Amino acid sequence: MLRRLGGALLLLWLVLTITFALIRLAPGDAATFLVPPSATAADAARIRADLGLDRSVAVQYARWLVSLLHGDLGESFALRQPVTRALADALPVSLGLGAASLALTFLVGVPIGMWQAVRRGKPVDYALTLITTVVYAAPSFWLALALVAVFTYGAASWGFPAALRLPAFAMRSPGGEVHGWAAVADVIRHSILPVTILAAVGAAGIARYARSSFADVLASDFVRTARAKGTKPSRVYFRHVLATVLPALIVLFALSLPGLVAGSIFVEAVFAWPGMGRLMVNAITARDYPVVMGAATIYAALVLLANVAGDVALPLVDPRRRE
């Protein structure tokens, strides 16, 4: 267990080193990426001295590692605040969006996969395979635009009832007069479209995976035995099959976490939600490299955290893997 943690930390170090190397390897002077273009000559000189840009790469690396360990990720050019503050503001939004989507993804995707596996080869299976593969193949930003066209603009011009007219911009309605529970309801209404898209794409992927896993297990001997003993089908599916597939699903859950945060990049960009994805996209457009590298570092840390969580969860769920 400690070995796993050590391995994860080693990977994190390697990832951070790679992000450090990427900036140094990019064409042009590293200073273009790390010194804001609007800095005065005195500021620029100070930043260069701080980062050691005039010294050797080894010195730069050492300085950068030390500042990283202090939690200093640099200062954003465009936002004029420490990168850590910008990330701290954005991360909860993305995590909230991601958590809601992930929950829906598994709550919808696993039953669909189970249903398909049980009715394998029947028309229902083919229809669902087609639907899940189409949704899986559709780019999330296009789905976002299509849903906005229908539920925001279409709803207004075709006269949908007010409940179905969904907002397409930002996390809260402008104006800020709502407080308390009404504010919560407002955020939830604004989140319906983004969460639906993320959950749909995620559920399509999970359904595909769950279908093949379930189908494999359904064909195995112990399931035949259970059926031969006369066990109720529902007990077979849940007690025996689901329990066998659950470890793999839990690992998939842990591994989906970072993918979800990354997948939300497009959704946040289209719906203008102030999360990590939009922060990163705006930073890229604005050539705000400290934020770009900081966000990439956070993503890497999230992935490694999710991997460790998956490794820890596996023996808990699957008794065969306990040492």
Add this chain to the structure above:
Amino acid sequence: MDIVALTILGALTVASVVVPWISHQNPLAIGDVLRLRLLPPATTDVNGDFHLLGTDRFGRDLFVRMMLAGRISLAVGLVGSLLASGVGTIVGAVAAWVGGALDAVLMAVADALLALPRLVLLLVCAALWRPGLSTVVIVLVATGWMGVARLIRAELLGVRTRPYVDAATALGASSSRVLWHHALPNSLGPAIVATTLGVGNAILLESGLSFLGIGIQPPRPSWGNMIAGGRDLIVAAPWVAIAPGLALIATVLACTLLGDTLRDRLAGEAGGTLRERA
């Protein structure tokens, strides 16, 4: 299912090559904007040209432009995935065959790069380099080799214990000959599946980059930047954004179905008699 997939892909490839070639409408030229812009699908304009999918904001025929974009998106997807798999195969083969410290280092780097979500890595690289076609391909390769490397390495480590490998070595074949001539050809199965699925993935990623403005740059059309161009027209002229998306879906769908069928065939073979070329 695979017949359907191959038909879709074949039709799209042929259309994307042929349609811009034979059409007299120039998808890159901006002509009489005011009279030609934002015509709905299946209309004929004042010059007598028929527009199957309408026109965009600059009066360019959407169908021809979409097929031209298809050339680029398909090419980038194919080349990106094939090159990435090529690099991954070499890295995985070297890691498995040489073993030891080289193996540990290569796999550590692969794991570290896999730790970053591929889209994030793509965005970082695209931000650091100048956006454009070659950047997209290079970045797709740089972020896509890891999966195939791990697959090849795992297969090779299994194949290494097979009797025919021992036989070849006993007959005096050099280590590299055993690798390239005997072991590697029999380890390619999962990698081929991954490459096929990777084409669809690469097309989606390239369209995502182009949508955000850091992939293929206009006026060169790509399905991604066409969707971005139609984004603010979603109310007035939804077909500008919807049509390229449908083409994207069809392509990625076909690639995914093809990959799934290949995987099923492969699993079937492995379960039954594994016909290996000794």
